[in-house]
Amino acid sequence: MRTLILSDLHSNLEATQSCLEAARELGYDRVAILGDLVGYGGSPDEVVKVVQALDPAVIIRGNHDRVVAGIEQGEDFNLLALQAALVNRRLLSAESRDYLANLPPGPRPLGESCLVAHGTPLDEDEYLVDPDAAALLFRGLDFFLCFFGHTHLPCVFRKTRETVSGLLPVPGGTRIPLRDGERYLINPGSVGQPRDEDPRAAFLILDETQRQVVFHRVSYPVPKAQLRILEAGLPPLLAQRLQRGI
Numbered sequence: 001m002r003t004l005i006l007s008d009l010h011s012n013l014e015a016t017q018s019c020l021e022a023a024r025e026l027g028y029d030r031v032a033i034l035g036d037l038v039g040y041g042g043s044p045d046e047v048v049k050v051v052q053a054l055d056p057a058v059i060i061r062g063n064h065d066r067v068v069a070g071i072e073q074g075e076d077f078n079l080l081a082l083q084a085a086l087v088n089r090r091l092l093s094a095e096s097r098d099y100l101a102n103l104p105p106g107p108r109p110l111g112e113s114c115l116v117a118h119g120t121p122l123d124e125d126e127y128l129v130d131p132d133a134a135a136l137l138f139r140g141l142d143f144f145l146c147f148f149g150h151t152h153l154p155c156v157f158r159k160t161r162e163t164v165s166g167l168l169p170v171p172g173g174t175r176i177p178l179r180d181g182e183r184y185l186i187n188p189g190s191v192g193q194p195r196d197e198d199p200r201a202a203f204l205i206l207d208e209t210q211r212q213v214v215f216h217r218v219s220y221p222v223p224k225a226q227l228r229i230l231e232a233g234l235p236p237l238l239a240q241r242l243q244r245g246i
């Protein structure tokens, strides 16, 4: 069984399509989506429709999905994120808004011993970036493998019998073997707004037969995504950052 894991698509249709094309060539059986389908980018309605058509085996909401859907008003958002969320809300069809509004919160199970979460399995809005915080999650919860998003940084926190270590950011092409006796918190990175100074779209494939995950990066037509952002009337900074992956 091969699972395509996508997170933080952020209304970037070109990045989403390029990931799906690359993943189709690699081959996968099912899809898991870790939230933040929308926000920041210029194609929220298109991205929601692409995701719906994928019929994900598991999908959860992200913080931007809540605000764009109108469940929350984004009081805790910075100005850039809030402006983008309000423009995204306007660009959505009623059907797509309903789909977003009904996405469940994480964590959700993916198979028997695997979870998916947006921030962490305990808090959908927490940014998980250091091994100490990961260690608390390993201690407090029972899972072998948990995929999470939200930080837009591809990373692995690995618990062995002795220690918890972090690998971040993880370069594209990295293969992580999944070993018995160890446990993992893994972030695939962001499809639509990478922040590790690699502008290529990020995705990951979990291969349960081979007992491994492989991180992938794929180039996509950034100028096209930038044009959609500018044409939608979104802040130009959101277009500029895509070029540098920040």
Ligand SMILES: [Fe+2]
Binding pocket: 008, 036, 062, 064, 150, 151, 152
């Ligand atoms: Fe995000």
